[in-house]
Amino acid sequence: MNAKPELDEIQRNVLSRLRKIEGQIRGIQNMVSDGKECEDILIQVRAVRSALKSTTSLILKRYVSTCYDKTMEGGDPAEAKRKMDKTLQVLTNFIDG
Known part of the structure; x- marks a missing residue:
């Protein structure tokens, strides 16, 4: 099974989400600058945090898939x-992040 097209789609999705998040940050x-109400600002901050969390999940999915493919390429068990x-170390760093 060739996962490359799926990984490319994930990458496009991640980049699209990051551009949207960038726009949200500019909006905040x-x-x-315009002195909007704190509650309104914090609602937008929460939306950005949620968007970053879901984007992080996609990035990790792509990372794990890529690492798995690379691991399966070689014949050396060590x-x-x-x-x-290394993959588990990266994942562990993001579990509670």
Whole structure:
């Protein structure tokens, strides 16, 4: 099974989401500059946090898929274990983030 097209689609989705988040951040900057109500600003901050969380999940999905593919390429079990350990380390850093 060739996962490359799926990974490319995830990458396009991530980039699209990041552009949207960038626009949301600019909107928040404008709200602060314009002296908008704190509650309204915080609602937008919460929306950005949620968008970042879902984008992070997609990035991790792509990362794990790519790492798995690279791990399966080689025939050296020690190298495969090293790669999977690195993947697990990255995932562990983001579990509660």
